[in-house]
Amino acid sequence: MTGSEPSSVEPPVPALVVETVETDDPGPLVPLLDRGNPLLWTRRGYGLVGHGEALRLEFTGKRRMLDAAEAWQRVVAAATVNDPLSRTGTGLIAMGSFAFSDRSRRTSVLIVPSIVIGRDTDRSWVTRIGVGALPDPVVPPMQPYGGPFTVALRPGTLDADGYRAAVAAAVDRICNRDLSKVVIARELVGSMPPGADLRRAIEALALGYRDCWTFSIDGFFGSSPETLVSVDDGSVSARVLAGSAARGSDERSDEDAATALATSPKDQDEHQFAVQNVLASLRSHSPNVTASEMPFTLKLPNLWHLASDVEGELTDGSTSLDLISALHPTAAVAGTPTAEALRLIEELEPFDRGRFAGPVGWVGADGDGEWAVALRSAQVDPDGTVTAYAGAGIVAGSVPERELVETRLKFRPIVEALA
Ligand SMILES: C=C(O[C@@H]1C=C(C(=O)O)C=C[C@H]1O)C(=O)O
Numbered sequence: 195m196t197g198s199e200p201s202s203v204e205p206p207v208p209a210l211v212v213e214t215v216e217t218d219d220p221g222p223l224v225p226l227l228d229r230g231n232p233l234l235w236t237r238r239g240y241g242l243v244g245h246g247e248a249l250r251l252e253f254t255g256k257r258r259m260l261d262a263a264e265a266w267q268r269v270v271a272a273a274t275v276n277d278p279l280s281r282t283g284t285g286l287i288a289m290g291s292f293a294f295s296d297r298s299r300r301t302s303v304l305i306v307p308s309i310v311i312g313r314d315t316d317r318s319w320v321t322r323i324g325v326g327a328l329p330d331p332v333v334p335p336m337q338p339y340g341g342p343f344t345v346a347l348r349p350g351t352l353d354a355d356g357y358r359a360a361v362a363a364a365v366d367r368i369c370n371r372d373l374s375k376v377v378i379a380r381e382l383v384g385s386m387p388p389g390a391d392l393r394r395a396i397e398a399l400a401l402g403y404r405d406c407w408t409f410s411i412d413g414f415f416g417s418s419p420e421t422l423v424s425v426d427d428g429s430v431s432a433r434v435l436a437g438s439a440a441r442g443s444d445e446r447s448d449e450d451a452a453t454a455l456a457t458s459p460k461d462q463d464e465h466q467f468a469v470q471n472v473l474a475s476l477r478s479h480s481p482n483v484t485a486s487e488m489p490f491t492l493k494l495p496n497l498w499h500l501a502s503d504v505e506g507e508l509t510d511g512s513t514s515l516d517l518i519s520a521l522h523p524t525a526a527v528a529g530t531p532t533a534e535a536l537r538l539i540e541e542l543e544p545f546d547r548g549r550f551a552g553p554v555g556w557v558g559a560d561g562d563g564e565w566a567v568a569l570r571s572a573q574v575d576p577d578g579t580v581t582a583y584a585g586a587g588i589v590a591g592s593v594p595e596r597e598l599v600e601t602r603l604k605f606r607p608i609v610e611a612l613a
Pocket residue numbers: 377379420435436437438499526527569570583584585586587588604
């Protein structure tokens with residue numbers, strides 16, 4: 195955008211001043227979170243904690259990700275950045291979360307924190323970001339955890355019968371050849387006790403699901419195993435998940451469960467829809483993009499998943515925001531073909547998915563970033579209402595009762611974190 199006249203519809207962006215300095219290892223990230231507004235992106239103990247909001251951009255509608263990509267370019271062009279470390283996650287960054295549906299009432303956000311505390315395998319840093327001038331160089335003091343609390347979650351608009359009926363209706367439509375796959379979700383709702391410290395639940399997720407992306411942004415939190423897209427210095431990668439099975443109760447049955455998943459034609463089909471969909475969306479940006487020939491079984495504390503890693507080199511300079519826009523919604527969370535699947539989701543799911551199954555992650559000044567598919571997640575509203583979401587991919591051979599059980603397993607991280 196630099197050098198061109200801004201069009202009249204583009205709101206002006208503030209001139210951000212950004213400075214990163216290296217620091218001693220701050221230790222575990224979750225206790226550093228702001229109790230009132232926990233802003234986090236972490237995996238395996240590394241990642242980013244944000245405090246305050248130097249800038250908040252909100253988006254809605256069909257163009258929400260494209261608008262975000264454009265707005266971010268203008269923010270970057272207007273910023274003055276002093277980043278001697280120049281590593282992944284240093285300098286100017288925004289953390290973001292986008293609604294699943296073009297028609298969602300939930301806003302999508304990019305938040306530039308006033309202070310970012312970052313930690314990777316061998317360095318740690320603090321970035322200060324201000325409008326026109328840097329904020330004071332104070333790293334906020336640790337706030338002691340509030341007491342334990344419990345949130346009982348109950349079915350929302352779809353109870354068990356309602357969900358089984360929705361799955362049966364989806365299978366009918368697939369047998370009528372309207373579409374090949376659709377992901378049908380349901381919600382659980384509850385209330386946060388007044389004054390509850392959400393960091394307790396976030397910590398349970400970050401410790402219990404270390405190999406997942408644990409995130410918290412604008413009241414939306416969770417622990418997702420699925421990387422929508424990661425862009426790093428010209429390379430693009432993703433981890434596609436589709437196909438799930440319960441963990442076994444002992445070593446033998448656990449191994450059997452993984453083998454059954456890896457050899458199930460139904461799950462392999464469901465998985466291939468998802469992989470081909472991601473490859474097709476990335477190919478125009480990365481002609482050499484490939485997926486491993488065979489999916490592997492990914493072990494999570496609550497589930498086995500069929501997983502494929504996708505990798506390529508970018509040839510068109512796309513940013514991670516451009517790519518989330520190109521990829522979302524994938525067949526892993528919508529279905530195949532996309533348009534038919536989205537129509538059926540609107541018909542069969544009597545609720546707004548909000549940011550569930552949308553992109554969540556962060557973007558840097560150079561456009562690099564890491565974005566997950568926001569699964570195993572819940573939204574806490576300002577009035578304390580908690581809504582958790584989980585879905586399952588439905589194909590011709592799907593059995594409603596089994597899909598219901600699968601959603602129960604997918605709710606487990608959030609249910610247990612709030613228990
Ligand atoms: C929809 C969810 O998960 C997605 C659906 C999967 C499946 O149907 O097997 C597996 C992983 C995710 O891509 C969810 O966790 O709610």
